[in-house]
Amino acid sequence: MQLSEKDNATPYLIAPDPAAPRLTRAIEGVDHTGARQSISVVEERPLTIFLNSREIVTAMTIGDYPEYLAVGFLRNQGMLSDTDEVTGVDYDDDLETVVVRTAVETSHEEKLNKKTRTSGCAVGTVFGDMMEGLEGLTLPKAQLRSSWLYALSAKVNQTPSLYLEAGAIHGTVLCQGDRPLVYMEDVGRHNAVDKIAGWMHATGTGAADKILYTTGRLTSEMVIKTALMGIPVLASRSGFTAWGVEIAREVGLTLIGRMRGKRFICLSGEERVIWDADPDAVPDEGRKHRRKSAEG
Template sequence: MWSRAPLPGPYLLKPDPLDSKLSTSVSGTDQNGETVETRVVTEKPLTLYLNSQEVVTMMTIGDHPDLLAVGYLKNQNMLADDDVIIEIDFDEDLDVVVVRTERETNFEEKLKKKVRTSGCAQGTVFGDVMEGFETVSLAPDATLRTSWLYGLTKTINTTPSLYLEAGAIHGCVLCQEDRPLVYMEDVGRHNAVDKIAGWMVLNEVPAEDKIFYTTGRLTSEMVIKTVMMGIPILVSRSGFTAWGVELARQAGLTLIGRARGKRFVALSGAERIDFDMDPGNADDEPEKAKRKGSLAVK
């Protein structure tokens, strides 16, 4: 009911940088005083309701509102594993998405405990989002081969995307072994994560054999969401925060950052890494990805 048609190639779902609703061309002036045209991503509000209760208004590029809504609710502990979603309604004119469940819900007290996160686009979580974090058991036998990691970073960094087209956006990718499965982008990394979480929920996708890749920083929020999704390995092309590392070690999450070309650093869970490939045999990062990586939001 919820799945989208598979795409040719390695991805089941990926960005469409040519979608006119996601970016637009804007005239500007460059350092030489010349008129230039540049692409900029869109940003619009999306108000989320769970049944009859307003939950939050998010700033988003506007694609996959159903996935974003379900993933947000799941990652905020507002959807239980046994909750049955009976309907998802999206009103494009009002920028409103409503998720309806069989079970009656009331999160009035929970909604009072908001915490502003370090994410872009004013990320918000609720104060008890850590409920259950200490009880999550990540798959101890999950493996990340370095050959998979080098292959994934090359494929992801050369995939046509808004990140390469316009910058100022975050990308997150759900992977399995050396195959990227679902690639989501948004102005805030938390939105991109939640879209993937929503896709996993609606398609009943297991998490224990998956790898999560992000272009953004490895913050506490990213670690918490990855752990709560049950994914044992988190990889980023960017750096770490101290609390993110501490939480990853606490949860037994494999945390790899600064993964660019032949290089990476693991600050947690290195026992899951199988060093099966000489870094000297890996490809350098594409020049276009390097340039965008220095300009895009981190």
């Protein structure tokens, strides 16, 4: 999917809906003064993912876009490849299950025999398979303008979201140029990324000219998932882990973190960056966003 300059003015293709009734619940408590107060709290519910007849994992999720989450998770774990034909994705709300069906049996049984797993955020990952997928990987030689980073940060941070409404949640946004396209949220940052991967697969959206923006930490798994999706740039408001930076440098991923207000830092892939913005001309963040981002 390619977008023209005219398209840059259009709204998100998918945006958060903080008013959706199933995503939050009002819970009463007592604040620091002893007064009773009701706040919005994010819901968690289990989602069990099947690949054909095999149960793969149960993830804790907010429950939106389960089909995208299931397909994206399987693709990012290497259990679904580009050559696997997905014939159906069936979600059962009562059973809280998603079954992804393929035309022929995949090699997922062998992959599940590997022992190295990580806890992640709300769902584990088959880490060894993800690392193997990086062998020989070459990311596109895309360009990144610093003005895009400032524009994306402002647009995303002003978008109504569960992150701003209730905290305790991560957001991930697929972007092109200075336009945010698809904004997904979940209790685990990996879930939010997997939803985007599932959407890209379902819509046939290319990755070569895209940016992935996240509110979460730039860990090794976030870097690996972004690289496996073929996206050349990963940016975050949060910080880095050393191994995340090492892997980003190995695969040639542009990695930008601590994006707050006028500041950001690039620890990998700086050759893609075109410094075309004056930081002094960038407005300060609003108080509401600073408060919520500190909580989340």
